[in-house]
Amino acid sequence: xxxxxxxxxxxxxxxxxxxxxxxxxxxxxxxxxxxxxxxxxxxxxxxxxxxxxxxxxxxxxxxxxxxxxxxxxxxxxxxxxxxxxxxxxxxxxxxxxx
Numbered sequence: 001x002x003x004x005x006x007x008x009x010x011x012x013x014x015x016x017x018x019x020x021x022x023x024x025x026x027x028x029x030x031x032x033x034x035x036x037x038x039x040x041x042x043x044x045x046x047x048x049x050x051x052x053x054x055x056x057x058x059x060x061x062x063x064x065x066x067x068x069x070x071x072x073x074x075x076x077x078x079x080x081x082x083x084x085x086x087x088x089x090x091x092x093x094x095x096x097x098x
């Protein structure tokens with residue numbers, strides 16, 4: 001199977017995500033120093049994911065970041081099962097309580 005190069009493929013779909021405005025500004029500034037847009041940076045992440053056939057960085061269960069993320073996802077699942085309309089703000093508050 002030929003390796004796909006994201007930069008060479010037709011752009012025929014969109015992807016949206018929500019992000020804190022301060023974090024977005026910081027990332028735009030950071031990537032801008034490298035000559036990249038946010039879209040370029042996300043495409044780099046996606047390309048590396050395809051190249052690695054997984055996450056482009058090591059994820060382990062032996063670190064605080066993973067444990068906090070796992071706990072966050074568990075809490076989010078509990079909240080979603082209790083209410084059908086959980087706002088992202090509530091989810092982020094649950095994460096910050098970890």
